Amino acid sequence: MASIHREIVVESPPADVWDAVRDVGAVHERLAPGFVAATRLEDGARVVTFANGVVARELIVDLDDGARRLAWSVVGGRMSHHNASLQVLAESEGRSRLVWIADLLPNEVAPIITGMIEEGMRVMKKTLDRA
Numbered sequence: 001m002a003s004i005h006r007e008i009v010v011e012s013p014p015a016d017v018w019d020a021v022r023d024v025g026a027v028h029e030r031l032a033p034g035f036v037a038a039t040r041l042e043d044g045a046r047v048v049t050f051a052n053g054v055v056a057r058e059l060i061v062d063l064d065d066g067a068r069r070l071a072w073s074v075v076g077g078r079m080s081h082h083n084a085s086l087q088v089l090a091e092s093e094g095r096s097r098l099v100w101i102a103d104l105l106p107n108e109v110a111p112i113i114t115g116m117i118e119e120g121m122r123v124m125k126k127t128l129d130r131a
Contacts, residue, residue: 001081002110004102008121009095010128015069016129017096018068018088024060035123042082046072081105098124 020030024046028036038049045059060067061071066085074082084102091097100117104110 002104002107002113004100004104004110004117006096006100006121008125009091009097010125011095012128014068014088014090014096017098018065020128021068021070021088021098022063024063024070031127032120032123033127035120043110045075054116063109073093078109079104079106082125096128098128108121 016116020026023030025041027038027039027046027048035051036048036089037051040047040049045057047055047057049055056074057076058072058074061073061083062085063070068089069085069087071083073084082102082104084100087099089097089099098121100121102113102117104113
């Protein structure tokens with residue numbers, strides 16, 4: 001199983017960053033505009049349309065305000081297994097660390113998903129640093 005772990009530090013306080021992350025239906029507006037083109041909520045899930053045309057149905061597994069952690073699982077598509085989480089941690093001087101971890105199968109899709117995660121993190125940093 002492929003495991004992808006990426007982190008960034010942003011120039012915004014954890015409460016503000018978490019507010020954007022936990023708004024699961026507004027990824028395209030508040031967290032990763034331009035990387036995510038649209039987000040539609042369904043019962044217990046969100047349907048994310050990425051700028052590259054990929055559409056993913058993501059089951060919302062957990063939204064933990066205490067830990068500032070969102071967990072989701074992509075269902076359908078090319079992956080036989082996918083689970084991921086995005087957590088907001090406090091850094092010094094009012095900054096935040098975002099930690100994105102994804103586990104997936106088959107291993108062959110890992111380079112594609114890694115590229116998407118890295119691009120998503122780049123856009124999140126740009127967006128959240130401005131906030």
